[in-house]
Amino acid sequence: MITKFFDNGIPSLFFNYDTGAPFSSCTFCEKKLTSETKYAVEKMINQNTVIQSREIVYEYAMCWDCALTLGSDISQESKAAIQQLYIAHGDILMRKLDYLHRTEKYNIDSWLERCSLTGKEIRNCGEFSVSGIIESGNLVYEQTPMVVSGEFMQKLHDVLSEETKKGFEGLRDKITDGSPSVEDLVYGPVPGLF
Numbered sequence: 001m002i003t004k005f006f007d008n009g010i011p012s013l014f015f016n017y018d019t020g021a022p023f024s025s026c027t028f029c030e031k032k033l034t035s036e037t038k039y040a041v042e043k044m045i046n047q048n049t050v051i052q053s054r055e056i057v058y059e060y061a062m063c064w065d066c067a068l069t070l071g072s073d074i075s076q077e078s079k080a081a082i083q084q085l086y087i088a089h090g091d092i093l094m095r096k097l098d099y100l101h102r103t104e105k106y107n108i109d110s111w112l113e114r115c116s117l118t119g120k121e122i123r124n125c126g127e128f129s130v131s132g133i134i135e136s137g138n139l140v141y142e143q144t145p146m147v148v149s150g151e152f153m154q155k156l157h158d159v160l161s162e163e164t165k166k167g168f169e170g171l172r173d174k175i176t177d178g179s180p181s182v183e184d185l186v187y188g189p190v191p192g193l194f
């Protein structure tokens with residue numbers, strides 16, 4: 001049972017790390033993000049699992065127009081491959097979503113405890129990505145927020161076509177700090193993949 005729940009505001013995890021405030025513009029088209037704008041935030045995080053320290057490899061905000069464009073830039077072949085991978089891990093994802101919505105655990109820590117697709121505990125992951133959708137100035141709990149372990153990212157990397165990877169290159173150039181691999185851009189909630 002997936003419902004749509006609006007958080008009261010945006011947890012600081014989804015803030016712009018440099019400013020300590022919510023993102024003010026889209027990283028890709030530079031459009032201003034207002035309280036009216038729907039946008040996604042994604043962060044790639046490196047973690048030292050021994051001392052539990054974390055650092056952000058890169059982060060970005062993507063307005064919904066850019067997200068839709070990204071979704072249509074993915075080749076049919078890659079889209080099918082990604083969807084199959086999601087279907088193969090769909091049980092874990094659906095169980096997690098069902099539990100969190102049924103028990104109304106609308107706090108970010110509960111959602112980020114385990115990889116959305118493998119169920120692996122995030123505290124044991126050396127690398128993971130976190131993504132969420134912001135609407136009307138509030139974080140939305142629905143199919144996202146999502147957390148994806150490095151383990152699953154490798155699987156995704158293996159199924160994406162060269163064509164799709166090339167399509168992401170222009171987008172990647174817009175992220176100035178850190179240098180995400182092109183595949184990284186699809187870990188976020190890309191419209192058209194679910």
Ligand SMILES: [Zn+2]
Nearest residue numbers: 026029063066
């Ligand atoms: Zn944009």
